[in-house]
Amino acid sequence: MSSPEPLDFGVLLNVAFAAFREALDADLAAAGFDDIGTSFGYVFRLLAEVPCNLSELAAQLGMSSPGALKVVDDMVAKGYVSRSTDADDRRVKRLALTARGRAALSRARAFHARYEQAVAERLGAREVAATRKVLEAMAASQGERGGRMPRPV
Template sequence: MASTPDRDLPLLLTALAAECDARVRARMAEAGHGEARTVHGYVFQHLLTGPVRVTDLAERLGMTAQGASKVVAEMERVGYAARRPDPRDSRARLVELTPRGLAAVEAGRAARAEVTAELLGALGPTAGEFLTSLGGLAERTGALRELLARRLRPR
């Protein structure tokens, strides 16, 4: 039995995720971070704990070193990341967040909180139940564990 779009959970979640992403990015642009892309968010998460080699970043993101290097170069151009020599290996370079990159992370967190409040507000009194159910589903499927372990990868 084929479901209709309004009863198709993957389709609804995809549509909502795209809308949330667009709203978050619009708010980030208003905060001076219009260059921020969704893929940058994945990189930010891996740089928050400290500098990382591009090859290690690529492995964590599930992409080639060339692909990770391209994203890092883009982030360098807009001032979110910087490379510096690895003190343990002069051939390697470490990637780290700049103060502008940290500001973008904070702007993203604030934007997500605003979008969350806005959308949950539209649900009214059922918002808490909805969020609890969605959180339970994310936990049951392992998606929440992957998110918290920073193992979600850009697609």
């Protein structure tokens, strides 16, 4: 009998991300953030840098303004993002993280660090560092092809 064929690389990445996402969602839910949508993380990171308007946010996310509006409306309704009138142009609404949004982002960032540390303790820091290099190279190649990559904050 031969050993089972390994998973395709893309499938393995997807399965690993699904496991990570499930653990992240559980951790956030335990802290009272059980209503975070799948696109919220990118918006959290962008708005953590500086408040912006919907058009700016949509451009940073690489999506249409109507698409970004749908995500923002959901985040506003759930108390993660606020809208305020721009001081220079009253027609423009500035988007910013609320205290709840900043708390959710802080919790998510802490989870990311704990998760990576736990993997390092299980597999070794060198293996995690090598994996990180591979993932960073893959992400960089996406950016070189004109794809969007969330900016670290």
